[in-house]
């Protein structure tokens with residue numbers, strides 16, 4: 214079998230187009246422009262690339278982008294003062310701090326400082342709790358993007374066996390909650406899971422987010438399963454000196470021979486993260502102004 218390749222890049226472009234149309238209507242009919250504030254502390258090169266992409270895509274869909282680049286030695290007090298200012302700013306509907314942050318800062322405390330109604334990363338305890346209890350909040354961007362890709366491929370997920378490999382707050386836990394909402398039978402696997410390969414082999418849906426390049430092999434995957442690869446590991450390019458190459462958590466070439474559908478790396482889940490961030494910003498803006506929420510952009 215040769216799996217269908219799930220094109221996250223094209224899917225994300227469609228989402229951005231829908232967002233852009235909605236933003237235009239908001240501006241023309243209500244005089245409202247959604248705004249996203251991104252805080253970057255330090256000079257992590259990958260983070261700088263992601264923040265630049267967020268700025269570009271935010272402005273391309275017609276939203277306001279507020280970028281705050283702070284030095285690596287910024288104190289918690291100064292960072293919190295900025296977050297407090299953004300929390301109070303009516304032009305800012307979404308706030309995020311790009312991760313990772315320098316070691317002296319605590320990611321959980323940063324997320325907790327952001328007003329939950331502006332927490333467009335969906336990482337606060339409030340938003341995680343709302344998701345777990347099946348209520349409306351803001352949903353973590355990468356899991357939301359994965360669910361959109363899955364729903365597009367399998368309109369009725371009910372009753373399917375899903376395995377999420379990885380239990381982080383950023384991804385594994387919210388992903389499992391979203392699949393549970395769709396009535397999947399969900400297993401969260403992790404480094405201590407006894408027979409990981411056997412657990413994965415039972416699944417109709419495999420979502421891999423462990424951060425270990427090409428860990429999921431073809432003989433772990435049930436024939437016809439849908440495989441979503443969330444991992445991104447950058448390695449030196451084997452054929453192009455001085456260049457790098459991205460690998461996912463799934464051994465793409467061999468698993469493609471077994472799976473029914475699979476996301477590539479790059480071009481699969483990654484682009485959905487920023488598209489869903491924009492979707493969450495639009496949703497947060499509509500909620501702040503008590504306006505109808507865009508359809509199909511949240512759960």
Ligand SMILES: Nc1nc2c(c(=O)[nH]1)N[C@@H](CN(C=O)c1ccc(C(=O)N[C@@H](CCC(=O)O)C(=O)O)cc1)CN2
Pocket residue numbers: 263309310311312313334354355445459478479480481482483484485486487
């Ligand atoms: N506050 C947050 N920090 C981080 C998050 C997050 O969701 N919120 N996620 C990642 C980084 N990230 C967005 O911030 C992100 C990662 C990857 C991609 C992406 O499009 N990847 C491409 C490949 C890009 C490349 O060449 O490196 C792909 O997979 O096709 C977008 C956003 C950590 N920090």
